[in-house]
Amino acid sequence: MKKVAAGVAASHPATAATALRILRDGGTAADAAVAAVLACCAAETIYTGLGGGGFATYFDAARGEVTCLDFFVAVPGTDGDREAGPMVAVDVFFGGMPQVYSIGGASVAVPGVPAGCGEVHRRWGRLPWSEVVAPAVELATEGVPVPAAHAETLESCAPALAWGEGAEVYTPNGRRLRGGDRLFHHGLGTAMARLAEAGPDVFYTGEYATVMVDAVRAAGGSLGPRDLAGYRVLETPVDQATLAGHRVLARHDMNRTVDTIAALPADLSRPGRAVAVATALRDRGRQKIGDTTNVSVVDADGNACVITTTLGLGSGVWLPGLGINLNSMLGEGELVTGDMQPGRRMSSNMCPLVVIDPDGDLAVAAGSAGASRIRTALVDTLLGTLVDGLDMTSAIARPRFHVVDDTVHVEPGYPRDELGALAMAGWPIRQWPELNHYFGGVTAVGQAGAAGDPRRAGVGLLL
Numbered sequence: 001m002k003k004v005a006a007g008v009a010a011s012h013p014a015t016a017a018t019a020l021r022i023l024r025d026g027g028t029a030a031d032a033a034v035a036a037v038l039a040c041c042a043a044e045t046i047y048t049g050l051g052g053g054g055f056a057t058y059f060d061a062a063r064g065e066v067t068c069l070d071f072f073v074a075v076p077g078t079d080g081d082r083e084a085g086p087m088v089a090v091d092v093f094f095g096g097m098p099q100v101y102s103i104g105g106a107s108v109a110v111p112g113v114p115a116g117c118g119e120v121h122r123r124w125g126r127l128p129w130s131e132v133v134a135p136a137v138e139l140a141t142e143g144v145p146v147p148a149a150h151a152e153t154l155e156s157c158a159p160a161l162a163w164g165e166g167a168e169v170y171t172p173n174g175r176r177l178r179g180g181d182r183l184f185h186h187g188l189g190t191a192m193a194r195l196a197e198a199g200p201d202v203f204y205t206g207e208y209a210t211v212m213v214d215a216v217r218a219a220g221g222s223l224g225p226r227d228l229a230g231y232r233v234l235e236t237p238v239d240q241a242t243l244a245g246h247r248v249l250a251r252h253d254m255n256r257t258v259d260t261i262a263a264l265p266a267d268l269s270r271p272g273r274a275v276a277v278a279t280a281l282r283d284r285g286r287q288k289i290g291d292t293t294n295v296s297v298v299d300a301d302g303n304a305c306v307i308t309t310t311l312g313l314g315s316g317v318w319l320p321g322l323g324i325n326l327n328s329m330l331g332e333g334e335l336v337t338g339d340m341q342p343g344r345r346m347s348s349n350m351c352p353l354v355v356i357d358p359d360g361d362l363a364v365a366a367g368s369a370g371a372s373r374i375r376t377a378l379v380d381t382l383l384g385t386l387v388d389g390l391d392m393t394s395a396i397a398r399p400r401f402h403v404v405d406d407t408v409h410v411e412p413g414y415p416r417d418e419l420g421a422l423a424m425a426g427w428p429i430r431q432w433p434e435l436n437h438y439f440g441g442v443t444a445v446g447q448a449g450a451a452g453d454p455r456r457a458g459v460g461l462l463l
Contacts, residue, residue, distance in 0.1 A: 002447040003302070003361065003447070004298050004302065004304075004361075004362050004363070004364075004365075004445060004446055004447050005298070005445075005449075005450070005462050005463065006023055006298055006299050006300045006462065006463035007020075007023075007297075007298055007445045007450040007460065007461055007462035007463055008020055008023070008032060008036065008295070008296065008297045008298075008445065008450065008460070008461050009295075009296045009366075009392075009443035009444050009445050009450045009451055009452045009458065009459065009460040009461075010036055010040075010293075010294075010295045010296075010443050010452055010458065010459055011040075011044060011047070011293045011294065011295075011369065011441055011443060011452055011453065011456045011457060011458045011459075012039075012040070012043045012044050012144070012147060012150070012293075012457060012459070013147070013457070013459050014039060014043045014139055014144050014145075015036045015039045015040050015043055015044060015293075015295065015459075016036070016452070016459040016460070016461050017461070018032075018035050018036050018039040018135040018136070018139070019032040019033065019035060019036040019039075019295065019297050019461075020032070020461045020463065021035075021135060022035045022036075022127065022131075022132065022135070023297070023299060023300075023463050024463065025127065025131070026126065026127065027125070027126060027127045027131075027132065027299075028124055028125060028126045028127075028299050028301075028303060028305075029058075029124070029297045029298055029299040029303040029304055029305040030058065030120050030121060030123070030124035030125045030297075030303070030305045031121065031124075031125045031126055031127045031132050032297045032299065032305070033056070033120065033295050033296075033297040033305035033306070033307050034117045034120050034121045034125065034132050034305075034307075035132045035133070035135055035136065036295040036297065036307075037054070037113070037117055037295055037307050037309055038050075038117060038132075038133055038135075038136035038192070038195075039135055039136045039139055040293050040295065040309065041113065041136060041140075041188075041192075042136050042139040042140040042144060042185070042188060042192065043139055043144040043183065044150065044293050045169075045183065045185065045311070045325065046146075046150050046153050046154050046157065046161060046170075046183075046291060047150075047153070047291040047292055047293040047310065047311065047369060048113070048291065048292065048293045048309040048310055048311050049113070049311045049314070049324060049325055049327075050111065050113050050114055050191070050195075050203070050324050051108075051111045051113070051311060051314075051315075051319075051324050051325055051326035051327050052073070052111060052112075052113050052309050052310050052311040052312070052327045053071060053072040053073035053109070053111060053112035053113060053116070053309065053310065053327065053329070053346075053348075054071055054072060054112065054113060054116055054307060054308050054309030054310060054350065055068065055069065055070055055071065055072060055116075055251055055307070055308055055348070055350050055351075055352055056068070056069040056071070056116060056120050056305065056306065056307045056352060057069075057249070057250055057251065057304075057305075057306045057307075057352040057353055057354055057365075057367075058120070058123070058124055058303070058304070058305050058306075059302075059303060059304040059305075059354045059356075059362055059365065060124075060303060061301055061302030061303050061304075061361075061362065062301070062303075064356075064360055066238050066249045066354055066356075067123075067235060067238070068235070068236045068237070068238050068250065068251040068352075069116065069119060069120065069233055069234070069235055069236070070233065070234040070235075070236045070251070070345060071112035071113065071115055071116025071117075071119065071233045071234075072112055072345055072346055072348050072350075073109035073110055073111060073112055073327055073329045073345075073346050074109060074110040074112070074227070074231060074343060074344065074345050074346065075109060075110070075330070075340050075341060075342050075343060075344045075345075075346060076108070076109060076110050076216075076221070076222050076223040076224065076227045076342060077222050077224070077227070077342030077343075078224065078226045078227050078230060078342045078343045079222075079224030079225065079226040079227060080342075081224065082217060082221075082222045082224060083222060084105070084106035084220060084221055084222040084330075085104075085105065085106050085220030085221075086104075086106060086220070087102035087103065087104045087106045087107050087330075087331050088102065088103050088104035088107075088163075088316070089101070089102055090102075090103055090159040090160050090163065090313075091159060092156060092157060092159050092160060092313065093156060100333075101160055101312075101313050101328065101331055101332070101333075102328070102330075102331030102333075103160050103163060103313065103314070103315045103316045103328045103331055104219055104220060104221075104315060104316060104317065104331075105215075105216050105217065105218070105219025105220040105221030105223075105315065105317050106219075106220050106221050106222070106330065106331075107221075107312075107315045107327075107328040107329070107330045107331030108216045108219075108221045108223055108315045108317055108326045108327060108328070108329075108330065109223075109327055109329040109330050109346060110223065110227045110228060110231050111203070111212075111326065111327055112231065112233070113309055114195065114200035114202075114203045114204070115200050115203075115204065115231055115232075115233050116233055116307075116309075117200065118199060118200035118201075118233075119233040120305065120307070124303070124305065129196065129199060130196045130197065133192060133195055133196035134196060136192050137189060137192040137193050137196055140185065140188040140189040140191070140192045140323070141189030141192075142184075142189075143182040143183060143184030144182065144183050144184075145180055145181070145182060145183070146177050146178070146179060146180065146181050146182070146183045147179060147456075147457030148178075148179030148180070148457065149179075149437060149454070149455060149456050149457035150179075150456070150457060151176075151177055151178050151179045151181075152437060153291075153437050153456070154170060154176060154177060155176070157291060157313055157314075158170060158171070158176060160313035160314055160316065160328065161291075161313065161314050161316075161325075162176070163316040164316040164317075164318070165316070165318040165325075166314065166316055166318070166325060169183070169184070169185055169323075185323030185324075186321075186323050187321045187322045187323040188322065188323030188324065189323075190321075190322065191208070191319070191322040191323060191324055194208070203228070204228045204229055204231055205228070205229050208319065208322070209225060209228045209229070210225070211319050211320065211322070212228065212319060212326070213225055213228070215317055215318070215319055215320060215326075216317055216326065219315075219317045221317070227342070227343070230343065234345065236251050236252070237251075237252065238250070238251070239251065239252045239258035239259070240258065241258045241259070241261040241262035242262070243261050243264065243355075243382060243383075243386055243387075244268070244386040244387050245357075245358050246355050246356060246357055246358065246363055246364075246386055247355065247356045248261050248353060248354075248355050248382065249353060249354050249355075249356065250351050250352065250353035250354070251351060251352075253348060253349050253350060253351040253374075253375070254334075254335075254347045254348060254349045255349045255351070255372060255374065255375040256375075257351040257353070257374070257375040257378060257379070258351075258353075260280050260281065260375055260379060261379060261382070263280045264276065264277065264280055264379075268383065268387045270388070270415070270418065271415060271417040271418040271420075271421050272421070273383075274418035274419075274421050274422050275421055275422060275425045275427075277379070277383070278401070278403050278408055278422060278425075278427060280379075281375065281376055281379065281402070281403045282403050282405075282406075291310055291311050291312060291313055291314065291369075292308060292309070292310040292350060292368075292369035292370060292371065292374070292441070293308070293309060293310070293369050293441065293456075294306065294307070294308045294309075294352065294366075294367035294368055294369055294441065294442070294443045295307050295308075295367075295443060296352075296365045296366055296367055296443045296444050296445045296450075297365070297445065298362065298365055298445045298446075300463065302361070302362055304354050304362055304365035304445070305365070306352035306353065306354065306365050306366065306367045307352060307367070308350040308351070308352045308367045308368070308369070308374075310327070310348075310350065310369075311325065311327050311328070312327050312328035312329050312331065312332050313328050313331075313332075314326070314327070314328055315327060315328040315331070316328075329346055330346075334371075334372070335347055335348065349371055349372055349374050349375065350367070350374060351367065351368075351374055351375065351378060352366075352367035353365075353366055353367065353378065354366075355382065355386070355446070357447070362446075362447075363385075363386070363446055363447050364382065364385060364386075364444055364445075364446035364447070364448075365444065365445050365446065366378060366381060366382070366442060366443070366444035366445075366446070367442070367443060367444075368381075368440045368441055368442040368443070368453075369440060369441035369453075369456060370437075370438070370439065370440030370441055373402050373438065373439055373440040374440060376400060376401075376402040376403075376439070376440060377400060377439060377440025377441070377442045377453075378440075378442065380395075380398075380400045381395050381396050381442045381444060383395075384396075384398060385444075385446060385447075385448045390448065391448045391449050391451075392444055392445075392446055392448040392449040392450060392451040392460065393449060393451040393460070395448065395451075396442045396444065396451045396452070396453050396454075396458070397435075397451075397453070397454050398413075399411035399412060399413040399414040399435065400414070400439045400440070401414055401422075402438075402439055403427075406427065406428060407427070407428045407429070407430055408422055408427045408428070408429045408430070409430045409432060409438075409439075410429060410430070410431055410432065411432050411434070411435050411436065411439060412431065412432065412433065412434060412435070435454065435455055436455060437455045437456050439455060440453065440455070441453040441455055441456035441458060442458070443458050443460070444460075445460065449462075450462055
């Protein structure tokens with residue numbers, strides 16, 4: 001089997017360049033992935049930020065072991081001294097359909113990104129923490145050009161992102177950011193520099209913890225100092241399924257990505273598989289957007305680190321003078337489950353994964369943005385590389401379909417014979433006019449190369 005070359009895939013050129021820089025400086029896959037995630041927190045704040053949460057999947061090549069870490073957001077309220085007020089409803093239009101989201105202080109859950117980055121680095125990093133954070137300090141201090149694809153996402157998410165203090169960031173001088181404009185957050189360079197100096201604890205027990213609690217409570221939220229001080233990164237069980245003789249390993253997400261792969265038929269030849277794939281992907285009514293981004297990194301030793309993070313749509317509660325927008329996870333209806341006890345970790349569709357080939361070597365390290373479409377995008381990409389024999393760029397860029405209720409939503413250019421098979425099987429089909437960020441944002445490194453999703457200005461770079 002072909003060895004995976006060291007490289008990175010990410011959803012912004014600056015993020016990918018950051019990871020490659022760290023690999024060149026002798027960093028591990030974990031060092032590079034953490035540096036890239038922190039770069040995302042300056043360059044991709046339309047999707048993620050230090051006030052969000054995420055998940056990491058790490059493959060240790062020498063041991064052949066896969067570890068999944070959960071640093072997603074937790075339900076606040078363990079202090080028990082504050083009831084959250086009402087949230088602020090905002091209408092976000094996506095695919096021509098209005099969707100109601102809730103933001104404001106009451107939507108803020110306990111963030112996990114700083115702690116998660118710290119834990120990944122502690123376990124598998126090699127370079128000093130300050131060196132890993134340094135590129136993000138530079139990006140945050142100077143600002144970063146907005147890719148056109150990110151500006152398109154902003155068009156949909158602006159009612160939430162450009163609310164309150166976000167207006168100055170995302171609609172400076174009353175004009176929404178466009179492709180090529182500079183994204184800049186006043187104070188974020190200072191915050192990143194302090195993170196490099198003091199470590200992640202600055203957000204949980206240090207001076208920024210107090211700033212965060214005061215900001216959220218002033219906006220009607222219930223986040224308290226005990227919520228932050230008690231936050232921990234969790235190691236979670238690893239699900240496993242077989243696809244084309246390969247093992248797919250990842251966390252157990254809300255959409256049950258690994259279970260979906262396990263449910264695929266043995267015969268995955270085209271065009272016959274379309275109906276079986278649609279059936280496996282049937283997704284009851286989930287259409288939410290979700291601001292999410294992913295980084296996939298493989299180092300020269302064959303280790304892989306895949307990290308997916310999100311901010312939701314952003315709560316519109318900013319840490320004063322620090323340029324950090326906090327998450328809106330408690331306002332994401334599909335993530336609010338029956339058991340929302342204070343301190344409990346919230347659920348998520350995010351699913352960073354690795355694929356191991358029949359010889360026990362790494363075949364793919366991949367993850368995706370896209371809320372409920374994460375599973376769809378990952379399954380289609382793995383079918384492209386492992387079954388259809390495509391290179392990574394082609395597998396990620398080709399048209400996809402996604403199932404909502406009993407309708408197949410499809411991008412232009414999807415094979416007509418497969419759409420015919422779906423129609424014959426009784427599936428209503430909704431044609432979209434172009435490739436769209438709605439259908440996810442995969443970034444992957446593997447035996448088939450490294451690539452990012454063109455739907456989100458993705459970039460793949462090899463060392």
